[in-house]
Amino acid sequence: MGHVICAGLALLLCGISPAAAMAAGDERRSASPVSAACWRVEEFVVAQECSACTGFQMTVPECSPTGFVEQINCAGSKRAEFKSCRSALQDSRSFWHFVGSSLALAAGASILVLWRQRLLDRKALEKVRKQMESI
Numbered sequence: 001m002g003h004v005i006c007a008g009l010a011l012l013l014c015g016i017s018p019a020a021a022m023a024a025g026d027e028r029r030s031a032s033p034v035s036a037a038c039w040r041v042e043e044f045v046v047a048q049e050c051s052a053c054t055g056f057q058m059t060v061p062e063c064s065p066t067g068f069v070e071q072i073n074c075a076g077s078k079r080a081e082f083k084s085c086r087s088a089l090q091d092s093r094s095f096w097h098f099v100g101s102s103l104a105l106a107a108g109a110s111i112l113v114l115w116r117q118r119l120l121d122r123k124a125l126e127k128v129r130k131q132m133e134s135i
Contacts, residue, residue, distance in 0.1 A: 038074035047071045050085035
């Protein structure tokens with residue numbers, strides 16, 4: 001499906017013919033499996049658990065999506081590679097930030113509702129008082 005999107009973008013942005021766009025998609029699919037990450041096609045063992053990227057590791061493309069990386073060893077090709085991963089600590093921190101902001105938003109909305117209700121009650125009482133005075 002991603003190749004169809006890429007082909008569609010090539011058509012829109014570059015004015016490439018549909019046949020040329022599809023041929024470009026086929027070329028990407030027929031890339032040699034040697035250049036593909038071994039963990040995508042083979043079984044692997046995690047050699048080093050997920051940890052924050054060091055300054056030197058930030059040059060590795062696998063570090064940029066999450067800022068965390070784990071080292072893996074592929075069983076078939078015996079290659080050691082890096083794989084982007086998500087930190088449980090980072091996920092936990094993000095969750096609690098979400099919960100805190102949701103609670104703050106709920107408290108703010110509750111205060112606003114109470115303020116508005118009191119304002120409407122005052123207006124209703126004032127209207128009733130004016131009606132009583134006019135009698």
